[in-house]
Amino acid sequence: MGWKLEYDGKKYKNVVEMGKNIPLLTSVLVQWTDDADWIAANAAAxxxxxxxxxxxxxxxxxxxxxxxxxxxxxxxxxxxxxxxxVPIFVARQDLRARHASFDERSLRYCRADNESLTYYLPDYLSETVIERTDDKKKQQFLKDMREEWIELHERTIRFYSKYTDEELNEIWNEFDLNGERVRETVRATLPLGINTMYMDSRNAASWIHHSAKRLCLRAQKEIRLIAYQQIKQLKEVAPIIFGGVNRPCMMSKGCTEARKCGVTSLEETGRWEVKFYEKIMKPKLYDKK
Ligand SMILES: Cc1cc2nc3c(=O)[nH]c(=O)nc-3n(C[C@H](O)[C@H](O)[C@H](O)COP(=O)(O)OP(=O)(O)OC[C@H]3O[C@@H](n4cnc5c(N)ncnc54)[C@H](O)[C@@H]3O)c2cc1C
Known part of the structure; x- marks a missing residue:
């Protein structure tokens, strides 16, 4: 097996250190079967x-x-x-694909008062996007929403940190309450946008199935971004097994979803997206004739 605790050119001593430093909405390949393509070839041979x-x-x-x-x-x-x-709402979608082994950071035992609890802010609420908006009414609306969003998350994190502080252990004892019991329940106040961290191990068949499902344009943008990051790294370590993994419509030469994304469709051979085909492929084929 190969392994590496590295992100963006920086090596980490362990995943705890890594988790503190990597940005929210990040998935890092930390372990893989060396020469997985060759092992698969042997299984078939x-x-x-x-x-x-x-x-x-x-x-x-x-x-x-x-x-x-x-x-x-x-x-x-x-x-x-x-x-x-990833934010908890992304993890919930990710954990739905069942052929996997997970281990998740516990908010019952881990402390949140050391800035380890961060939260998600969607792209349309980033300062850059808001500043770029010409429509003043829209700009003000998004500014207010951003402010409320931040205030809401920071308030709940403050509340959580306050009542899970170890210094309160004596008070809980005095009140005949169990500190651990309080900590495990206070986490219920945290929003779905706060981060969670976990290890997710699967075999290649499970990664192919899960990736294709979440690369679909019907999947939520955030889980799709995670699927993109993962498949890119998987293709580097096992290019033959994962080389053909793509959106499900591209893999099965047509969309199998009852409700289509409405963003893209394939031309009649099922090999190319219509827009790409019309602009790039068709003129090229025509030139050849
Ligand atoms: C775009 C999109 C939108 C979604 N929206 C929703 C939603 O609104 N609400 C919601 O609840 N979920 C939603 N999901 C989750 C979805 O319904 C599946 O739960 C998830 O994608 C996992 O798929 P899976 O069961 O095929 O994968 P896995 O759990 O990885 O299973 C892989 C395959 O193993 C087999 N398998 C696994 N377990 C069993 C079993 N117990 N019995 C028989 N065969 C089994 C099946 O063939 C399955 O396809 C959505 C998923 C996507 C991609």
Whole structure:
């Protein structure tokens, strides 16, 4: 197995240190099966006594064949682990894909008064986006919303930090209340936009399924950004297994969702998006003739 506790060129001693320093809405590949493509090729080769060689074309071909045909077991013999720092509403969506092992930071045992509790602010409430708006009425509305958003989150974090402070342990004892019981309940006041951190391990088949679902344009933008980050890193360590992972419409040559995204559609071969095809591919094909 390979492993690395590194983000943006900076190495970390452990995930606790890493979690404090990486930005919210980040997923970092921290462990992976080395040569997962080769292991998958061997799993397939064993079935038919295929004589493959490391790095050879035949090895690549049989893995591609298995991925395209959905012969999952061949690429289930490997493991990829991400360490994530995301808002709770993103984690809730992420944890829905069930073939995984998770371990999440506990707000029952971990302290929040050391600035470890950060919260999410959507892109349309960033100062840069608001300042760029020409419409004065819209600008003021978004400014007010931003202010309320920040105030709301900071107030709940202050409330949580105040009542989970270890210095209160004596008071809880005096009142015949259990400090741990108070801490585990006070976290109920925190909004869904605060961060959570967890390790998420899956085999390649599970990552392919989960990634395709969340790369779909019908998925919420924030979980889609996480899926993009993950698949990019997975393609680096296992380019053959993950090379073809894309939005589900691109992978199955057409949208399978009952409610379409309305943002994109594929031309009739199912290989290209209409806009891309009309602008880039069709003129090129035409030139050739
Ligand atoms: C765009 C989008 C919108 C969504 N909106 C909502 C929503 O509004 N509300 C909501 O609740 N969820 C929503 N979800 C979550 C969605 O319903 C699934 O729960 C989630 O995507 C996990 O899919 P899955 O079960 O295929 O994946 P996994 O849990 O990873 O399972 C993979 C596959 O394993 C098999 N499998 C797993 N467990 C079982 C089992 N118990 N029995 C039989 N087969 C099993 C199935 O074939 C499954 O497809 C949304 C997902 C997306 C991508």
């Amino acid at each position: 064993n079935c038919y006594d295929t004589n493959i060689t490391y790095g050879g074309k035949l090895a690549e071909k049989i893995v591609l064949h298995c991925v395209e045909s959905g012969h999952n077991t061949v690429y289930e013999h490997n493991l990829f682990t991400f360490f994530k720092k």
